[in-house]
Amino acid sequence: MQAHPKLKISHLQKSFTNGRSTIKVLDDINLEVGDNEFVSLVGASGCGKSTLLSIIAGLQDYEQGEMLIDGSSINGPGRDRGVVFQSYTLLPWLTALQNVEFALRETGHDAKDIPEVARQHLDLVKLSRFADSFPSQLSGGMKQRVAIARALSYRPKMLLMDEPFGALDALTRGQMQELLMQIWQEHRLTVIFVTHDVEEAVYLSDRIFVMGLNPGRIKECIAVPAVRPRPTGIQHDRDVLELQAQVLKSIREETRRAEFE
């Protein structure tokens, strides 16, 4: 038993001020994420998923509430949290390998290990063959794989992913999900995964946080009891389909409620 959850957020509130008007984007967010847990954030577009994720990453501040990691409050971004952004963030003037090396160098890795560690991580996402390609020569899926390798390379305890597979076609998306599962199982890390895709959320997560709209808040938390490791094709099992329907219904209720207001 652990004394502290990996991440604990209580009564967090966040607003944006645009000129004279202030909109509350996140209201009274409470959530706990356990060590090595895989959780997803789902919810209608604009409900504040990205905002919450970047607050957890330490890239945005908030007005009220508390955020604890391993029991201590955090202030700003840190090497304990790796982020895979929704947009492509590979540095275009560096090759795939150099991009991973860049992260290792900036996080203060031992210089002589850097090339070796970088190669291992490209291996991990099955891209060793493209080590010397520039991002402009890689497909969208390959770029996100390098970004995952890069985020994992310096061993953050927590991986924050904002719709990392949003721009990919269904086939590549499926492959990426399996790859991510595999990596998560081998590396034991805490993942917070933002997605639009309910099937994806159910397939990957231990628990799913459904977010409400206007203002954004945690509406419901749905546990996914399915076995680990999850076999491919589990998406079509009856229990899993039912869970998907449940999550979808929860999101729909929320958008409908927001429309009526």
Added chain:
Amino acid sequence: MTIQTDTAAPKQTMQRPQRKPLLSMAAEISGPTYLLIAVCAFLLFIAAWFLATGLGMTKPIFLPSPLAVVAKLTKLAMDGTLASDVGNSVYRIMIGFFIASVMALATAILIGAYRFWEAAIEPFLDFVRYMPVVAFVPLTILWSGTGDIQKFLIIWIGTYFQQALMFKDNIKRVPTDFIGFGRTLGMSDLRVLMRIVVPSAMPQIWDTLRISLGWAWTWVTLAELVAANSGLGYRITVAQRYLQTDMAIGYILVLGILGLTTDQIMRFLGRHFFKYERKS
């Protein structure tokens, strides 16, 4: 993965792709065709010039024939005048442009990254930018005489303010997630700026440099036209004084060629430096 190739229709092989007529909008033309059209346009211009002078429609003192211009230029090239004039102007551009560019880049980083400095500096830059450079010429002569310093100053006034704002724009266009990425690695703000933001903006910065270098040619000529005793612009005023129209036109052509050449060199270097942007 296998790709099915269609072997059932061998008769239709080698069918020419449909081509749009040359003059339709957005029609693709090949590289050689493009070059041919461009060369033809130049030839047409020269032919018109020959015609105008050959038929005696103009007096040589207003418009000498192309041959006279070439002969004059050749003579100036032989006696070393041309080389020393070009040398002087190029030297002035290099120094003035270099100083302006370095200062503009530093300013742009400052105002692009810190709102405080943006508020403090940018409105002022915007204000000065709209003052005509030409109007500064008398002042600069008053301040620094008619030597090289005054030429640097005019080039600086003409490029620095524009460059600073354009560089800032280049820097602002770097996606915020790039900055976020750097910060999640624990990089300091300064490090994020120097190791992520500026390198990301480099291709656009280079383009700005290329464009503003084109303007610098105008400013150096202007400065030399008004007060100088060497350089391309100076020689054009001499030509005017002695009614040597052939020399004036020859030098204007030389300026055009120099501008075009530097632009092409910058383009070439840009393609070389930023190879990584290309797909293949």
